[in-house]
Amino acid sequence: MLRPLNSGVRRLFTAVLYDTIGIGYSARRQSDPRIAGALGLALHGLDSIANIGAGTGSYEPVNKTAVAVEPSMEMIRQRLPGSAPAIQAAAERLPLRDDCVSAATAILTIHHWASLSDGLDELGRVARQRAVILTWDPDAPGFWLTEEYFPAMVERDRKRFPTTSCLSRALGKSRVEAIPIPHNCIDGFLGAYWRRPDAYLDPVIRSGMSGFTGITGIEVGLARLKQDLESGEWRRRFGHLMNCDTLDIGYRLVVAELQ
Numbered sequence: 001m002l003r004p005l006n007s008g009v010r011r012l013f014t015a016v017l018y019d020t021i022g023i024g025y026s027a028r029r030q031s032d033p034r035i036a037g038a039l040g041l042a043l044h045g046l047d048s049i050a051n052i053g054a055g056t057g058s059y060e061p062v063n064k065t066a067v068a069v070e071p072s073m074e075m076i077r078q079r080l081p082g083s084a085p086a087i088q089a090a091a092e093r094l095p096l097r098d099d100c101v102s103a104a105t106a107i108l109t110i111h112h113w114a115s116l117s118d119g120l121d122e123l124g125r126v127a128r129q130r131a132v133i134l135t136w137d138p139d140a141p142g143f144w145l146t147e148e149y150f151p152a153m154v155e156r157d158r159k160r161f162p163t164t165s166c167l168s169r170a171l172g173k174s175r176v177e178a179i180p181i182p183h184n185c186i187d188g189f190l191g192a193y194w195r196r197p198d199a200y201l202d203p204v205i206r207s208g209m210s211g212f213t214g215i216t217g218i219e220v221g222l223a224r225l226k227q228d229l230e231s232g233e234w235r236r237r238f239g240h241l242m243n244c245d246t247l248d249i250g251y252r253l254v255v256a257e258l259q
Contacts, residue, residue: 004050006219022209032187033060034136038179039105041130042255046102050126052091052119053109057083069094076169080087090234092118096126103130108189110135111161124258133254134179136191137164142240143191145200146211149221153211164252171256179253180246182208191249195236196239201226255257 010086039059051060054068056078065084069091070076076086089095091106092115104127106119113119123131138158146154162175183195188208193199201222204210229236242249 008104029056029058029188030186030193032182032185034182035059035185035187037177038177038253039134042084042177042253043088043103043105043130045106046129048101048103050094050096050104051084052094052104052106053112054079054086055078055109056080059105059107060084062211068098069096073108081167090114091122094122094126098125100126103127103132105132105134105193108136109259111157112182116162117170124171127258129258131256131258133256135164135167135252135254136161136250137252138250139163139165140252141248143194143249144241145190145194145197148223150211150215150217152168152215152217156215157211164254168256171254172258174254174256177253177255178248179251180248181251182246183244191247191251194247194249195244197225197229197238201229 036059040061043061043064046125047064048066049061051057051065051068054060054070055072055075057068057080060068060083068076068084068086069089070086071088071090073088076088079086087095091109091113104123106123110116110119110133120131136157137202138161142154146157151158163171168174168176181191181194183190188205190209190211193205199205212218223236228237235242
Protein backbone atom coordinates (compact mmCIF):
# COMPACT_ATOMS: atom_id res chain seq x y z
CA MET A 1 0.00 0.00 0.00
CA LEU A 2 1.59 3.24 -1.13
CA ARG A 3 1.40 6.43 0.81
CA PRO A 4 -0.42 9.17 -1.16
CA LEU A 5 1.63 12.23 -1.96
CA ASN A 6 -1.18 14.55 -0.84
CA SER A 7 -1.62 12.98 2.59
CA GLY A 8 -1.34 16.27 4.43
CA VAL A 9 -3.99 17.86 2.22
CA ARG A 10 -6.37 14.97 2.84
CA ARG A 11 -5.89 15.16 6.60
CA LEU A 12 -6.75 18.87 6.45
CA PHE A 13 -9.74 18.15 4.19
CA THR A 14 -11.13 15.57 6.62
CA ALA A 15 -10.89 17.92 9.60
CA VAL A 16 -12.47 20.79 7.64
CA LEU A 17 -15.18 18.49 6.25
CA TYR A 18 -16.33 17.39 9.68
CA ASP A 19 -16.00 20.87 11.12
CA THR A 20 -18.72 21.68 8.55
CA ILE A 21 -20.97 18.63 8.21
CA GLY A 22 -20.30 17.63 11.80
CA ILE A 23 -22.46 20.41 13.24
CA GLY A 24 -25.28 18.64 15.09
CA TYR A 25 -23.68 15.28 14.30
CA SER A 26 -24.27 13.79 17.73
CA ALA A 27 -28.04 14.07 17.25
CA ARG A 28 -28.00 12.25 13.89
CA ARG A 29 -25.34 9.65 14.62
CA GLN A 30 -25.90 7.55 17.70
CA SER A 31 -24.77 4.08 18.66
CA ASP A 32 -27.12 1.31 17.54
CA PRO A 33 -27.20 -1.27 20.36
CA ARG A 34 -27.01 -4.24 17.99
CA ILE A 35 -23.89 -2.95 16.26
CA ALA A 36 -22.48 -1.93 19.62
CA GLY A 37 -23.08 -5.49 20.81
CA ALA A 38 -20.94 -6.92 18.02
CA LEU A 39 -18.17 -4.45 18.86
CA GLY A 40 -18.48 -5.33 22.53
CA LEU A 41 -17.92 -9.01 21.80
CA ALA A 42 -14.84 -8.15 19.73
CA LEU A 43 -13.44 -6.18 22.69
CA HIS A 44 -14.40 -8.67 25.39
CA GLY A 45 -11.73 -9.08 28.05
CA LEU A 46 -9.81 -5.95 27.07
CA ASP A 47 -9.60 -3.19 29.63
CA SER A 48 -8.22 -0.13 27.84
CA ILE A 49 -9.04 1.20 24.38
CA ALA A 50 -7.88 3.99 22.10
CA ASN A 51 -10.70 5.02 19.77
CA ILE A 52 -9.15 6.41 16.59
CA GLY A 53 -11.25 8.71 14.40
CA ALA A 54 -13.59 8.83 17.36
CA GLY A 55 -16.02 11.48 16.17
CA THR A 56 -18.52 12.38 18.86
CA GLY A 57 -17.95 9.11 20.71
CA SER A 58 -20.37 6.60 19.21
CA TYR A 59 -19.58 2.98 20.07
CA GLU A 60 -17.01 3.82 22.71
CA PRO A 61 -17.30 1.17 25.43
CA VAL A 62 -18.18 2.72 28.77
CA ASN A 63 -15.39 2.37 31.35
CA LYS A 64 -13.00 0.89 28.78
CA THR A 65 -12.03 3.78 26.51
CA ALA A 66 -8.84 5.35 27.76
CA VAL A 67 -8.45 7.99 25.07
CA ALA A 68 -10.17 9.18 21.88
CA VAL A 69 -8.34 10.66 18.89
CA GLU A 70 -10.24 12.85 16.41
CA PRO A 71 -9.01 15.44 13.86
CA SER A 72 -12.16 17.65 13.92
CA MET A 73 -12.59 20.04 16.82
CA GLU A 74 -16.28 20.36 16.00
CA MET A 75 -16.71 16.66 16.66
CA ILE A 76 -14.70 16.81 19.87
CA ARG A 77 -16.90 19.63 21.18
CA GLN A 78 -19.97 17.41 20.87
CA ARG A 79 -18.63 14.60 23.03
CA LEU A 80 -20.80 13.97 26.07
CA PRO A 81 -19.67 14.98 29.54
CA GLY A 82 -17.93 12.06 31.17
CA SER A 83 -16.64 10.69 27.85
CA ALA A 84 -13.04 9.58 27.56
CA PRO A 85 -10.53 12.42 27.10
CA ALA A 86 -10.10 13.38 23.44
CA ILE A 87 -7.00 14.51 21.59
CA GLN A 88 -7.15 16.41 18.31
CA ALA A 89 -4.84 14.49 16.00
CA ALA A 90 -4.73 12.33 12.88
CA ALA A 91 -4.70 8.54 12.75
CA GLU A 92 -1.44 8.47 10.83
CA ARG A 93 0.48 10.16 13.64
CA LEU A 94 -1.00 9.28 17.00
CA PRO A 95 0.36 11.27 19.96
CA LEU A 96 0.34 8.11 22.08
CA ARG A 97 3.17 5.97 23.41
CA ASP A 98 3.85 2.42 22.24
CA ASP A 99 1.69 -0.37 23.69
CA CYS A 100 -0.28 2.08 25.83
CA VAL A 101 -3.69 0.36 25.45
CA SER A 102 -5.03 -3.16 25.13
CA ALA A 103 -6.88 -2.42 21.89
CA ALA A 104 -7.37 0.24 19.25
CA THR A 105 -10.67 0.77 17.46
CA ALA A 106 -11.44 2.53 14.18
CA ILE A 107 -15.18 2.82 13.57
CA LEU A 108 -16.29 3.85 10.05
CA THR A 109 -13.24 6.06 9.66
CA ILE A 110 -10.42 4.41 7.71
CA HIS A 111 -11.73 5.66 4.36
CA HIS A 112 -10.95 9.18 5.56
CA TRP A 113 -7.33 8.44 6.41
CA ALA A 114 -4.68 10.07 4.26
CA SER A 115 -2.49 6.95 4.42
CA LEU A 116 -4.03 3.60 5.21
CA SER A 117 -0.69 1.91 5.78
CA ASP A 118 0.48 4.59 8.22
CA GLY A 119 -2.80 4.47 10.10
CA LEU A 120 -2.74 0.69 10.42
CA ASP A 121 0.87 0.83 11.57
CA GLU A 122 -0.14 3.30 14.27
CA LEU A 123 -2.97 1.06 15.46
CA GLY A 124 -0.47 -1.78 15.83
CA ARG A 125 2.03 0.45 17.59
CA VAL A 126 -0.24 1.78 20.34
CA ALA A 127 -2.30 -1.38 20.97
CA ARG A 128 -0.83 -4.41 22.71
CA GLN A 129 -3.42 -7.06 21.87
CA ARG A 130 -6.07 -6.23 19.30
CA ALA A 131 -7.19 -3.85 16.56
CA VAL A 132 -10.92 -3.67 15.76
CA ILE A 133 -12.08 -1.92 12.59
CA LEU A 134 -15.65 -1.35 11.41
CA THR A 135 -15.70 -0.54 7.72
CA TRP A 136 -17.44 -1.16 4.39
CA ASP A 137 -16.10 -3.75 1.97
CA PRO A 138 -16.15 -2.64 -1.69
CA ASP A 139 -16.16 -6.31 -2.72
CA ALA A 140 -19.53 -6.83 -1.03
CA PRO A 141 -22.84 -7.06 -2.93
CA GLY A 142 -24.23 -3.76 -4.16
CA PHE A 143 -26.66 -1.56 -2.24
CA TRP A 144 -29.74 -0.31 -4.10
CA LEU A 145 -29.22 3.31 -3.01
CA THR A 146 -25.75 3.72 -4.46
CA GLU A 147 -25.95 1.26 -7.34
CA GLU A 148 -29.21 2.61 -8.71
CA TYR A 149 -29.39 6.27 -7.71
CA PHE A 150 -25.88 7.50 -6.84
CA PRO A 151 -23.38 5.54 -8.97
CA ALA A 152 -20.75 8.28 -8.56
CA MET A 153 -20.81 7.61 -4.81
CA VAL A 154 -20.12 3.90 -5.07
CA GLU A 155 -17.52 4.48 -7.79
CA ARG A 156 -15.62 6.84 -5.50
CA ASP A 157 -16.05 4.66 -2.41
CA ARG A 158 -14.72 1.57 -4.16
CA LYS A 159 -11.50 3.51 -4.60
CA ARG A 160 -11.14 4.93 -1.10
CA PHE A 161 -12.33 1.95 0.99
CA PRO A 162 -9.84 -0.92 1.24
CA THR A 163 -11.23 -4.42 0.83
CA THR A 164 -11.33 -6.62 3.91
CA SER A 165 -8.90 -9.00 2.20
CA CYS A 166 -6.48 -6.07 1.85
CA LEU A 167 -6.92 -5.23 5.53
CA SER A 168 -6.39 -8.83 6.58
CA ARG A 169 -3.15 -9.05 4.61
CA ALA A 170 -1.90 -5.83 6.16
CA LEU A 171 -2.91 -6.69 9.72
CA GLY A 172 -1.88 -10.34 9.78
CA LYS A 173 -3.83 -12.74 11.98
CA SER A 174 -7.42 -11.49 11.77
CA ARG A 175 -11.02 -12.46 11.24
CA VAL A 176 -13.79 -10.71 9.31
CA GLU A 177 -17.39 -10.65 10.49
CA ALA A 178 -20.38 -9.43 8.47
CA ILE A 179 -22.50 -6.84 10.29
CA PRO A 180 -26.05 -7.01 8.93
CA ILE A 181 -27.84 -3.69 9.37
CA PRO A 182 -31.18 -3.80 11.22
CA HIS A 183 -34.16 -2.25 9.43
CA ASN A 184 -34.70 0.22 12.28
CA CYS A 185 -31.04 1.10 12.85
CA ILE A 186 -30.81 4.25 14.97
CA ASP A 187 -27.35 5.25 13.75
CA GLY A 188 -27.71 7.54 10.75
CA PHE A 189 -24.86 6.31 8.55
CA LEU A 190 -25.37 5.79 4.83
CA GLY A 191 -26.79 2.28 4.92
CA ALA A 192 -28.99 2.73 8.00
CA TYR A 193 -32.16 3.56 6.08
CA TRP A 194 -32.13 0.74 3.55
CA ARG A 195 -35.77 -0.15 4.43
CA ARG A 196 -36.83 3.49 4.89
CA PRO A 197 -36.06 4.95 1.45
CA ASP A 198 -38.00 8.19 2.02
CA ALA A 199 -35.42 9.13 4.65
CA TYR A 200 -32.79 9.73 1.99
CA LEU A 201 -34.90 12.59 0.64
CA ASP A 202 -34.54 14.45 3.95
CA PRO A 203 -31.59 16.88 3.82
CA VAL A 204 -31.25 16.82 7.61
CA ILE A 205 -30.77 13.04 7.59
CA ARG A 206 -28.38 13.24 4.63
CA SER A 207 -26.29 15.85 6.43
CA GLY A 208 -25.02 13.13 8.75
CA MET A 209 -23.67 11.08 5.84
CA SER A 210 -20.27 12.05 4.45
CA GLY A 211 -20.98 9.94 1.37
CA PHE A 212 -23.16 12.69 -0.07
CA THR A 213 -20.31 15.20 0.09
CA GLY A 214 -18.18 15.96 -2.95
CA ILE A 215 -19.89 13.85 -5.62
CA THR A 216 -21.75 14.81 -8.77
CA GLY A 217 -25.31 13.89 -9.66
CA ILE A 218 -26.82 14.20 -6.19
CA GLU A 219 -29.85 16.24 -7.29
CA VAL A 220 -30.46 13.95 -10.25
CA GLY A 221 -30.33 10.88 -8.02
CA LEU A 222 -32.64 12.42 -5.45
CA ALA A 223 -35.14 13.39 -8.15
CA ARG A 224 -35.14 9.84 -9.53
CA LEU A 225 -35.58 8.33 -6.09
CA LYS A 226 -38.47 10.69 -5.31
CA GLN A 227 -40.13 9.88 -8.61
CA ASP A 228 -39.73 6.12 -8.13
CA LEU A 229 -41.17 6.28 -4.63
CA GLU A 230 -44.17 8.28 -5.78
CA SER A 231 -44.84 6.09 -8.82
CA GLY A 232 -44.41 2.80 -6.99
CA GLU A 233 -41.39 1.82 -9.10
CA TRP A 234 -39.13 1.58 -6.06
CA ARG A 235 -41.54 -0.81 -4.35
CA ARG A 236 -41.88 -2.87 -7.53
CA ARG A 237 -38.12 -3.34 -7.73
CA PHE A 238 -37.08 -3.36 -4.08
CA GLY A 239 -40.28 -3.96 -2.15
CA HIS A 240 -39.12 -7.47 -1.20
CA LEU A 241 -36.75 -5.79 1.25
CA MET A 242 -39.74 -4.80 3.37
CA ASN A 243 -39.92 -8.42 4.51
CA CYS A 244 -36.31 -8.37 5.76
CA ASP A 245 -35.37 -7.54 9.33
CA THR A 246 -31.67 -7.11 8.55
CA LEU A 247 -29.66 -6.67 5.37
CA ASP A 248 -26.04 -7.31 4.51
CA ILE A 249 -24.91 -4.28 2.53
CA GLY A 250 -21.20 -4.68 3.04
CA TYR A 251 -20.45 -3.47 6.56
CA ARG A 252 -17.69 -5.59 8.07
CA LEU A 253 -15.93 -5.92 11.40
CA VAL A 254 -12.24 -6.75 11.09
CA VAL A 255 -10.65 -8.05 14.28
CA ALA A 256 -6.86 -8.41 14.26
CA GLU A 257 -4.81 -10.12 16.94
CA LEU A 258 -1.59 -8.20 17.42
CA GLN A 259 0.31 -10.61 19.67
